[in-house]
Amino acid sequence: MRHRQAIALLSTVGFFVALYLWLYKIGVIGSLQCGTGECEYVQSSRYAWLFGQPVAVYGVAGYLVLLVVALVGLQPRFLPSRVPTRLLAALAGVGFAFTLYLTAIELFVLHAICRWCVVSAAIMTAITVVAIVALRSSSPAPRTGP
Amino acid sequence: MSRFYAVLVAVALIAGVLIWKGSRAGASEAATSNAPPVPINAADSAFPGYVLGSDTAPVEVVEYADLQCPHCGEFSVVQFPTIREQLINTGRLRWRFRDFPLQFPWSRLSALAGQCAGEQGKFWEMADALYQAQADWGRSSRNPSSRFRDMARQIGLDGSRFDACLDSRRYEGRIEASRLQGEAKGVSGTPTFFVNGRLHDFPGGATSDAVQKVVDSVSAARH
Numbered sequence: 001m002r003h004r005q006a007i008a009l010l011s012t013v014g015f016f017v018a019l020y021l022w023l024y025k026i027g028v029i030g031s032l033q034c035g036t037g038e039c040e041y042v043q044s045s046r047y048a049w050l051f052g053q054p055v056a057v058y059g060v061a062g063y064l065v066l067l068v069v070a071l072v073g074l075q076p077r078f079l080p081s082r083v084p085t086r087l088l089a090a091l092a093g094v095g096f097a098f099t100l101y102l103t104a105i106e107l108f109v110l111h112a113i114c115r116w117c118v119v120s121a122a123i124m125t126a127i128t129v130v131a132i133v134a135l136r137s138s139s140p141a142p143r144t145g146p
Numbered sequence: 147m148s149r150f151y152a153v154l155v156a157v158a159l160i161a162g163v164l165i166w167k168g169s170r171a172g173a174s175e176a177a178t179s180n181a182p183p184v185p186i187n188a189a190d191s192a193f194p195g196y197v198l199g200s201d202t203a204p205v206e207v208v209e210y211a212d213l214q215c216p217h218c219g220e221f222s223v224v225q226f227p228t229i230r231e232q233l234i235n236t237g238r239l240r241w242r243f244r245d246f247p248l249q250f251p252w253s254r255l256s257a258l259a260g261q262c263a264g265e266q267g268k269f270w271e272m273a274d275a276l277y278q279a280q281a282d283w284g285r286s287s288r289n290p291s292s293r294f295r296d297m298a299r300q301i302g303l304d305g306s307r308f309d310a311c312l313d314s315r316r317y318e319g320r321i322e323a324s325r326l327q328g329e330a331k332g333v334s335g336t337p338t339f340f341v342n343g344r345l346h347d348f349p350g351g352a353t354s355d356a357v358q359k360v361v362d363s364v365s366a367a368r369h
Contacts, residue, residue: 111281
């Protein structure tokens with residue numbers, strides 16, 4: 001239960017970080033609060049778009065799905081089930097792979113770091129770690145004896 | 147459990163308030179930067195942009211760009227030399243540059259540098275120099291004015307005339323007029339291209355091959 005709660009909390013924060021970047025991208029927020037000044041550089045690059053949509057949209061959707069699955073998994077009828085745990089681990093895996101791709105673009109292609117992207121990457125990494133720990137700890141005990 | 151939901155709601159509320167405050171700050175910043183508005187006269191509005199290529203070329207591409215925008219820089223450095231050599235220099239394509247400054251720290255200053263070089267007939271040389279060195283000045287928080295002045299001298303401009311132009315900011319109205327005209331046509335980001343007056347999206351990216359295909363198809367349709 002604790003794992004799902006942790007993922008729900010982390011997903012909520014991640015959702016708002018992605019929302020902030022998305023609102024900037026669609027012009028609702030005039031400028032990003034970014035100490036290094038490289039956020040706008042990263043956000044205006046062509047890598048900030050994927051399949052015609054701002055990358056942040058995928059972040060908003062991804063964190064929202066993680067949040068919903070974690071909250072559903074916290075409902076009493078789903079607490080004993082391992083399905084939400086597996087689903088969270090699978091979603092976190094996809095999110096983490098996407099995060100690795102975006103971080104690689106920042107480091108090796110753009111040579112610039114967006115502080116908010118780093119925050120999102122840290123959150124997704126934490127979610128992945130929690131999801132893996134949950135998956136391992138909820139594994140059925142090996143059978144012993146005949 | 148109820149304590150968990152209380153924490154979740156508190157986190158959501160705090161994050162929501164922070165974003166709302168951020169958006170308000172952004173809005174007020176934008177309002178401040180727009181005040182006083184840049185005066186635009188008739189000559190500013192009538193300026194058609196800088197043109198490269200033959201007047202009789204059958205295809206004209208208008209590019210709305212920001213000299214600090216990294217995607218514009220990438221396009222200019224990687225793709226544009228081939229477009230220039232294969233399509234513009236051969237008389238098949240005419241290219242028109244229009245300023246569309248975004249909200250980068252030096253968008254307007256670099257646009258002014260371009261216009262001040264254009265005043266001496268070297269807009270394209272300056273644009274090329276700015277794009278080539280964009281990774282240095284574009285990502286620095288330090289004011290790049292002195293860098294622009296050095297570039298002006300390197301491309302053979304009259305340095306003191308360029309400096310006076312940059313200091314006077316006399317082309318601010320022309321730049322703003324170009325931005326407003328782009329906005330009226332639906333430009334929201336850079337680079338945005340219009341082919342013979344029609345907004346053209348390059349789905350796979352604006353590569354020299356993609357531009358060549360467009361030129362080929364428009365030329366074929368005219369015959």
